[in-house]
């Protein structure tokens with residue numbers, strides 16, 4: 001089984017690319033979705049988060065906005081949060097790989113925002129980096145409700161620079177030229193890695209529409 005990593009800095013188009021890979025019938029493990037489950041009511045990370053960041057748990061679930069405000073401007077606090085969350089997410093990703101290896105899947109995807117920062121690339125045979133010019137990244141992120149320039153700068157300061165990720169990744173997918181173009185770039189990569197299986201039932205779908 002081959003493992004394809006998918007990563008990219010904030011707003012570069014990772015979730016969009018992950019959805020496209022799902023449409024190509026690839027199993028995708030979404031680290032962000034795993035964090036959402038861990039933080040929801042009854043989630044495995046809630047007690048540890050409550051102990052470390054008491055103001056960030058409201059009615060039994062983690063309030064992500066509050067937690068984000070507490071950690072993105074405080075690197076030491078972010079490290080404490082990561083020490084709680086990353087081992088749990090890693091265990092889920094490993095279980096996902098075991099399950100699909102047993103099912104003899106030829107190619108699976110690990111979608112991890114902090115792939116390089118957490119050493120997740122060591123689990124992968126190749127890594128796809130989604131990337132776009134910085135001005136486009138800013139435009140996209142600043143459109144999100146509640147996002148400010150300060151928060152964007154704080155998040156970016158905590159992430160490996162895009163240029164360093166570009167240096168490391170085996171495949172670059174440029175997301176600034178429309179979704180149809182992104183889809184075609186991804187399809188080419190998947191065909192290279194999984195040459196014997198038809199990649200997509202949706203060929204010809206107009207993703208720019």
Ligand SMILES: CC(C)(COP(=O)(O)OP(=O)(O)OC[C@H]1O[C@@H](n2cnc3c(N)ncnc32)[C@H](O)[C@@H]1O)[C@@H](O)C(=O)NCCC(=O)NCCS
Pocket residue numbers: 009010011031032035063064065067068071078081082085089112113114155158159
């Ligand atoms: C701080 C939290 C609660 C903020 O949640 P919120 O919903 O407001 O933002 P979201 O998760 O969508 O993240 C916004 C952007 O910040 C980036 N980001 C998230 N965590 C980190 C981190 N530890 N270091 C650098 N960038 C990060 C994301 O990749 C994304 O680009 C959340 O990001 C979190 O729990 N982060 C720590 C866990 C983690 O490292 N997750 C990322 C990969 S598993």
Ligand SMILES: Nc1ncnc2c1ncn2[C@@H]1O[C@H](COP(=O)(O)OP(=O)(O)OP(=O)(O)O)[C@@H](O)[C@H]1O
Pocket residue numbers: 008009010011012013014015016017113140174175176177178179182
């Ligand atoms: N390939 C693309 N072509 C055009 N627009 C795109 C593309 N990918 C993403 N976008 C737009 O950019 C914005 C951010 O995309 P997305 O949510 O996929 O980013 P992300 O990298 O997952 O962000 P984050 O790391 O913050 O979770 C969305 O508004 C989306 O429509």
